[in-house]
Amino acid sequence: MPVPxxxxxxxxxxxxxxxxxxxxxxxxxxGVARRLRRVTHAHGAGESGLxxxxxxxAVNSAGDMMITVALASTVFFSVPTNEAxxxxxxxxxxxxxxxxxxxxxxxxxxxxxxxxRRAAMAGAMLARALLALTMSGAVAGGGxxxxxxxxxxxxxxxxxxxxxSAVVPRLLPPRISLVKANSRVTLAGxxxxxxxxxxxxxxxxxxxxxxxxxxxxxxxxxxxLSLSLPHKVDSAxxxxxxxxxxxEAGAAGGRPVKAGLRTVGPSVLHGLQANAALRALSGFLTFxxxxxxxxxxxxxxGAAASLGLVAVAAGAGNALxxxxxxxxxxxxxxxxxxxxxxxALGVTVLAAVFYxxxxxxxxxxxxxxxxxxxxxxxxxxxxxxQRDVPEGVRTSAFARSETALQLAWVxxxxxxxxxxxxxxxxxxxxxxxxxxGAALAGRGLLGAGRRGGSAAPRVA
Numbered sequence: 001m002p003v004p005x006x007x008x009x010x011x012x013x014x015x016x017x018x019x020x021x022x023x024x025x026x027x028x029x030x031g032v033a034r035r036l037r038r039v040t041h042a043h044g045a046g047e048s049g050l051x052x053x054x055x056x057x058a059v060n061s062a063g064d065m066m067i068t069v070a071l072a073s074t075v076f077f078s079v080p081t082n083e084a085x086x087x088x089x090x091x092x093x094x095x096x097x098x099x100x101x102x103x104x105x106x107x108x109x110x111x112x113x114x115x116x117r118r119a120a121m122a123g124a125m126l127a128r129a130l131l132a133l134t135m136s137g138a139v140a141g142g143g144x145x146x147x148x149x150x151x152x153x154x155x156x157x158x159x160x161x162x163x164x165s166a167v168v169p170r171l172l173p174p175r176i177s178l179v180k181a182n183s184r185v186t187l188a189g190x191x192x193x194x195x196x197x198x199x200x201x202x203x204x205x206x207x208x209x210x211x212x213x214x215x216x217x218x219x220x221x222x223x224x225l226s227l228s229l230p231h232k233v234d235s236a237x238x239x240x241x242x243x244x245x246x247x248e249a250g251a252a253g254g255r256p257v258k259a260g261l262r263t264v265g266p267s268v269l270h271g272l273q274a275n276a277a278l279r280a281l282s283g284f285l286t287f288x289x290x291x292x293x294x295x296x297x298x299x300x301x302g303a304a305a306s307l308g309l310v311a312v313a314a315g316a317g318n319a320l321x322x323x324x325x326x327x328x329x330x331x332x333x334x335x336x337x338x339x340x341x342x343x344a345l346g347v348t349v350l351a352a353v354f355y356x357x358x359x360x361x362x363x364x365x366x367x368x369x370x371x372x373x374x375x376x377x378x379x380x381x382x383x384x385x386q387r388d389v390p391e392g393v394r395t396s397a398f399a400r401s402e403t404a405l406q407l408a409w410v411x412x413x414x415x416x417x418x419x420x421x422x423x424x425x426x427x428x429x430x431x432x433x434x435x436x437g438a439a440l441a442g443r444g445l446l447g448a449g450r451r452g453g454s455a456a457p458r459v460a
Contacts, residue, residue, distance in 0.1 A: 048173040049230035050181055054188045056225045057164060060125070061189035062196035063218035064157055067132060069200030070139055070211040071150060072307075117163055117233050122226035124160035128153050129219035136209035136216075158406050166399040167233050169386075178386040179325060179333075179379045186322045186375065190315060267334055268388050270444035271381040272401055274337045277437025278344060278374045279405045280412030281430055285314075285370050288416035288426045289363065295421050298360045309360075310367045317368035321375025333380035333387075338445040340373035345434035352427035359423060366430065378405075 131152045138146040164185075172181055196218075203210035293306040301309065325336075347369040351362045381401065389397045412433065419429055 048171050049232070050168075050171040050173060050176070050184070052225065052229055053164070053167060053171055054185050056121070056222060056229070057185050058188040058192035059218055059222040059225060060157075060160060060164075062192040062199075063125075063128060063132075063215045063222060065193045065196035066200040066203070066211045066215040066218065067128070067135075067153055069197065069204060070135070070208065070215070071146075117167055118226055118229050120163045121160055121167075121229075122223045124156040124163070125219045125222035125226055127156040129216045129223065131156070132212040132215040132219065136212040139208050139212060161406065162399050162402045165402040167229075169398065170233050171230065177383070179383045182379060182382050183322050183325055186379075187319065190319050190322070194315065266444050266447070267384045268381075268397075268401075270441040271333070271337055271377075271384045272404060274341050274437050274441035274445060275374075275377050275381050275401075275405055276408035277433055277440065278340070278370070278377050279408040280415075281344060281348075281433045281437075282370050282374050283409035283412030283414075284416040284430060284433060285367060286416070287413040288419060288429070289367070291417070292421050292423060292426060293363075296423070298363060301360075310363055313364045313367040314371040317371030317373075318375045319371075320368075321372040322379065324372075325376050325379035333383040334445040336380045337377050338442050340376050341434065341438045341442055341445075344369060344373045345431065345438050348427060348431035348434050352424055352431050355424045355427050362427070363423075366427070 131149045135146055135149045135153075138149070168181055168185065169178065172178060176184075200211040200214065203214050289310055290307065293310065294303050297303050297306040298309065347366060351366045355362050382398075385397055385401065415429065415433075416426075419426060
């Protein structure tokens with residue numbers, strides 16, 4: 001008599017046991033996936049398409065982290081100490097200088113191609129996928145051909161960031177404020193980065209090219225996700241162009257004024273100045289500490305452990321700032337930005353004073369504070385733009401402001417590269433950047449906060 005499929009024999013019992021084991025192994029992952037999906041789709045985000053953008057940004061952050069792991073092993077840790085600074089400087093110069101020239105073009109270019117945002121994001125993903133494959137052949141030897149590919153990855157990543165900032169307002173659900181939406185997107189990126197870092201390190205154990213193979217797969221998935229975003233991402237209905245400078249606001253006789261960020265009052269401009277200073281501080285600390293800790297590790301730690309400690313502190317500060325920003329619900333954004341400017345200035349001044357006494361505590365505290373302040377200030381700037389910039393130019397304003405902030409990060413990084421590797425001197429430089437931001441924007445932010453923000457004039 002034939003035995004029914006999955007019957008009572010030894011073979012059937014083995015099949016049933018295997019299926020049961022498979023279900024047990026899948027259950028934690030499917031449970032986590034369902035919970036994450038509930039979070040990303042909550043409050044109308046699933047219906048509006050914001051959930052897809054959140055997932056896309058998580059994929060983007062994971063791919064960038066895998067490329068970072070691959071490059072860090074080549075550029076920082078596989079080079080003898082006496083050669084490290086020269087090669088790292090070459091890498092940073094090649095990757096940063098061209099973007100400094102391209103950054104002012106991205107915003108105006110996006111204004112001219114508003115119907116191609118999905119294609120632009122997909123192109124940035126696909127470009128990084130192909131460049132990751134190109135880099136996989138050069139990463140083991142660290143040849144010069146690695147640097148042009150790294151340049152392409154950086155430019156594509158920054159271009160994606162600018163387009164993403166412009167897309168968020170188009171997918172905003174009615175029940176979610178813009179600051180909360182950006183908090184969700186940012187938190188998804190931070191979680192994905194935290195998961196991708198150990199995954200990339202594990203792939204690196206198989207060989208230096210394996211994290212890049214992983215990045216290729218991730219970015220191909222991101223290309224498909226970009227094209228699956230709702231069609232309204234490419235809609236330009238009701239939009240106008242915004243500029244960082246314009247004619248005098250408030251034309252005489254009540255005539256409409258030309259659309260621009262200055263036409264909405266001082267809050268947005270002062271918020272942008274403060275964010276630019278904090279973003280420059282972030283770029284400065286990123287590159288200065290990378291050099292400093294490569295040559296002078298903290299305490300009894302090695303270079304890799306020192307950099308890892310600082311990266312964890314910065315990431316924790318960023319996550320905390322994002323969570324606090326969402327919790328505050330964007331109430332009083334001007335005082336929040338003024339407060340984080342003061343916090344950044346105070347911590348960097350204390351760091352310069354006490355660096356020689358407790359370097360480990362100082363560097364960790366500065367990195368965490370920079371992450372916290374940058375996240376809170378950016379969320380507050382988003383709230384100001386949502387409140388003060390007319391809807392017709394809001395998307396363009398996000399693209400322009402993000403471009404300016406990326407350029408400020410590049411400038412800060414360039415300053416960090418040029419300084420000598422003296423810890424106290426670096427902290428003094430960081431305090432100087434904080435002081436510039438406080439001088440430019442602190443008083444104006446407090447004044448605008450007392451007035452309750454600025455009403456936007458009529459836009460032509």
